[in-house]
Amino acid sequence: MDLFEYQGKQYFARWEISVSPGGVADTVEEAVTQADRAGYPVVVKAQVQVGGRGKAGGIKLANNADEARHHAGNILGMDIKGHRVNRVWVEHASDIKHEYYASFTLDRAARLHLGMVSAKGGVEIEQVAEEDPSAIARLHIDPVQGLTEADARTLVEDAGLHEEARGGAVETLMKLYRCFVEGDADLVEINPLILTPEGQVHALDAKVSLDNNAMFRHPEWAEYAATEVLDERETLARSKGLQYIGLAGSVGIIANGAGLAMSTLDVVNQAGGQPANFLDVGGGASAEVMTNALEVINSDPNVRAIFINIFGGITRGEEVANGIVEALTRVQINSPIVIRIDGTNAEQGRAILKEHESDRLMSRPTMLDAARTVVELAARGARSA
Amino acid sequence: MSIWVDRNTRVIYQGITGSAGRFYALRNQAYGTQVVGGTNPKKAGTDVEGIPVFATVKEAVAQTGATASCIFVPAPGVESAVMEAAEGGVTFIAVITEGVPAQDEARFYNRLKQDYPRVRLLGPNCPGIITPGECNIGITAGEIATPGGPVGIVSRSGTLTYQALYELTQKGIGVTTCVGIGGDPVPGTTFIDALQAFHADSATRAVMLIGEIGGSEEEKGAAFIKSTLRKPVAAYIAGVTAPAGKKMGHAGAIISGSRGTAQAKMEALEDAGVRVAINPTQAAEMMAELVRSL
Structure with missing residues (x-):
């Protein structure tokens, strides 16, 4: 789960990382109130989870209430790369002497934590990595030992941060690492981490991505989940406990297992179609799970045909078929359905489906056959729509 | 021949009294796997269809000669279950549980590597391992x-x-x-x-x-x-x-x-x-x- 900048800064503040005083606003008047409170000059920042806000005009400096009102009015409601701005963060503007970069993440290849620091902050770190990889200091950290102060110092020195920033940067890194581990983040990133003319090291931005698997020990994350940006289909799927990702195509997909679901997207593409979603119903395929899955697919107006792809392992083919048939009595489906059942007792399952077969419900023995059929049906559905 | 598990592998199930643990321990046993026990500190001394339940892995290993553990405990308990299995003396650990926090995984993987280099960990969030006809550990x-x-x-x-x-x-x-x-x-x-x-x-x-x-x-x-x-x-x-x-x-x-x-x-x-x-x-x-x- 990715946090908005303002949430990331509030998260950082729990580990006493230095951030600017400020507040959020959903209306122009609220923005002016927050600006008065933070003290001018202020920066009005669009809260969207996409890079390049500044270039898009989503970050503006205001020296007084009129300017704050003007900028907030422009930024609220703005569209930045398809993300609508519903909220701004207004904070006291900092004087910047130097801009740096700092982050912690998990290096999956090494199965260790990875700390990265650079003296080239304020620009996209991917760009720095490409153009001048030596400008980024990297250090692997053993998750058992954790980050030591000596490690943090090494990172800061290797990155070539200015002498006067080093003490504050080491302190910030120690806090940021604790935020990463205790805060169960997949990624914590400060870009830019600034040095002020007064010699303070300070987080001017905050990028935090939380590990959803750790939700059970962070009840306070519920407020972040409430502001998470999901499309309507994803919200419905989540409420039903399904693994769903919305895509832009016209073939609705239901499969059991993440790997098989991904593989189903692939074969639909190979057959010339475009998947409308990724949906993994997990190991079983009971009537209840199938009903939920079909309801979610049905809520997507772009879907023209549905592909149900189930491999029966411990769940046997006839149970899967009965679950699907039962689900179809509970949901009124808008699109034709193609089903492929394989694995344990697949033949019994197919026999059950055969009794219910029509031009709205078809069974195909292999994944490829099913994909070809469903893609053809989706194309036909699109033409008649 | 096979790798890592065979007909001589003696398996215990951490979380055997939970619904998934019980279901798959019994299935694995029916397949022919040597299922020798399970653990649950609150239900030590009882059994699951004849499979003895012990308080700790250490005790289970001492009593049964178990060489492997299959972990089904809920995600919050996986880190301590893995360390208990290694300390208890098994050399193969399969974690079936899904939803384990990445910070926990990073910690217990490295802790095993440093303190128990001979122990092989499989998973978390995996279906397990099967040597067909001899030993099936997990949900395959x-x-x-x-x-x-x-x-x-x-x-x-x-x-x-x-x-x-x-x-x-x-x-x-x-x-x-x-x-x-x-x-x-x-x-x-x-x-x-x-x-x-x-x-x-x-x-x-x-x-x-x-x-x-x-x-x-x-x-x-x-x-x-x-x-x-x-x-x-x-x-x-x-x-x-x-x-x-x-x-x-x-x-x-x-x-x-x-x-x-x-x-x-x-x-x-x-x-x-x-x-x-x-x-x-x-x-x-x-x-x-x-x-x-x-």
Whole structure:
């Protein structure tokens, strides 16, 4: 789960990382109130989870209430790369002497934590990595030992941060690492981490991505989940406990297992179609799970045909078929359905489906056959729509 | 022959009194696995259909001579369950539980590596391991696998593994061992570990590799195949058309930037001389061809 900048800064503040005083606003008047409170000059920042806000005009400096009102009015409601701005963060503007970069993440290849620091902050770190990889200091950290102060110092020195920033940067890194581990983040990133003319090291931005698997020990994350940006289909799927990702195509997909679901997207593409979603119903395929899955697919107006792809392992083919048939009595489906059942007792399952077969419900023995059929049906559905 | 588990493997189930733990312990036992016990500190002294329940792994090992543990405890308890298993003296640990926090995984993987280097960890969030006809630890439907080899399977995906086992069985091809390494960010066992073990196992004469998007483990596996493995390999990578930045069910299955794409993995494997399929059925067909020409 990715946090908005303002949430990331509030998260950082729990580990006493230095951030600017400020507040959020959903209306122009609220923005002016927050600006008065933070003290001018202020920066009005669009809260969207996409890079390049500044270039898009989503970050503006205001020296007084009129300017704050003007900028907030422009930024609220703005569209930045398809993300609508519903909220701004207004904070006291900092004087910047130097801009740096700092982050912690998990290096999956090494199965260790990875700390990265650079003296080239304020620009996209991917760009720095490409153009001048030596400008980024990297250090692997053993998750058992954790980050030591000596490690943090090494990172800061290797990155070539200015002498006067080093003490504050080491302190910030120690806090940021604790935020990463205790805060169960997949990624914590400060870009830019600034040095002020007064010699303070300070987080001017905050990028935090939380590990959803750790939700059970962070009840306070519920407020972040409430502001998470999901499309309507994803919200419905989540409420039903399904693994769903919305895509832009016209073939609705239901499969059991993440790997098989991904593989189903692939074969639909190979057959010339475009998947409308990724949906993994997990190991079983009971009537209840199938009903939920079909309801979610049905809520997507772009879907023209549905592909149900189930491999029966411990769940046997006839149970899967009965679950699907039962689900179809509970949901009124808008699109034709193609089903492929394989694995344990697949033949019994197919026999059950055969009794219910029509031009709205078809069974195909292999994944490829099913994909070809469903893609053809989706194309036909699109033409008649 | 096989890798890591066989008919002599004696297994305990941590979390045997939970519904999943009980269900699969009994299924694994019915398959022929030597299921010698389970643990639950609150239910020590009782049994699950005749399988004795102990308070701790240490006690279970002392009483039963267990060599492996299969972990079904809920995600919040997995880190301590893994450490208890290692301290208790088993040398093979399979964690089936899904939803384990990445910080926990990173910690217990490295702790095992440092303090218990002889212990092999499989998972978390994996289907387990099966040496057909001898030992099935985890949630694989053993009935769909044919014993005897010559194919060794290593896979990141559960259902695609079942599909591979099933299709090989349809073609009359047997499997030495099938290892499901799972799709989490910090897997205890990687493709390379399994490939090295298959390399050393004389009964395994061909290998099937099933990967998916995310990470770089398939690429590392490809490098090992190219440099060392002198056995034919067929592979399939799921997620060719997955969009960047979206987690596809598995926590590890995510393309970030240009890294982790299926294309890059397929190219690396092809470069290593691997036959790479574009769907699971074709992968089984390629495997059958390779086996016929052994």
